[in-house]
Amino acid sequence: MYQNCTPLPKYHHDATLASLKSNKFSGLITSLPETPLSLTRQLPTVSFDRPISREIPMVSCDNYGGGHLIAQTVLKRGAKEILIFCGSQQDLSPINERLRGMMDCFQKRQTKFSTAYLDFTAGNLFKQVQLAKLLTGQKYDAICCSDDITALLVKQRVRQLSYQPLVTGFDGSNFVRNFFPDLLTVKQPIKDLAALTCQLLDQRLRRGHFPSGHKQELPVTLLDL
Structure with a gap:
């Protein structure tokens, strides 16, 4: 699985996508909004915090x-x-x-x-x-x-x-x-977000499906001074 939380330099980004397309990975967790739809149709994909398309499930905090x-x-x-x-x-x-x-x-x-x-x-x-x-x-x-x-x-x-x-x-x-x-x-409830994201991807890998375009939000906590 590939996970990234900040934009990659273009050369690195292109190399990563090429590696993914070569079927070296079985699934994809991404927060890149520019992730190609052609790639998400080849690999089971879950988005973290950034909407990609209506077909891709997304996990985020509130x-x-x-x-x-x-x-x-x-x-x-x-x-x-x-x-x-x-x-x-x-x-x-x-x-x-x-x-x-x-x-x-x-x-x-x-x-x-x-x-x-x-x-x-x-x-x-x-x-x-x-x-x-x-x-x-x-x-x-x-x-x-x-x-x-x-x-x-x-x-x-x-x-x-x-x-x-x-x-x-x-x-x-x-x-x-x-x-x-x-x-x-x-x-953000980081551990819970990570667990839920992996759970959704695992459902797709094991069962072959999950609800398309499904969005799940977890609550946040204010840390005041």
């Missing part, structure tokens, strides 16, 4: 509900100037569910917000330049990030700029909780 929880918490802290910051442009267009949860909550409360993204495939130096350009001279009350890694990069940059907006993440991995316990974030 991204919309998690985004809504983050937005509610930010508003309770009194934030009025808010930036929604994404780890990739794909998260902005089409808007994924966790961002939509944030936006719907802010719009309902008639709260001003902006959106921006970071080119996560770029090198560290270029990412630092992007962050500097985006944040220098700005005074956001809160910066709501699409994931914890982006949030940690933002927290590092705003410390250098000597101002302290509320920075939030999304994912809540053990690493983040152990080493950055002060990050306000949403915890």
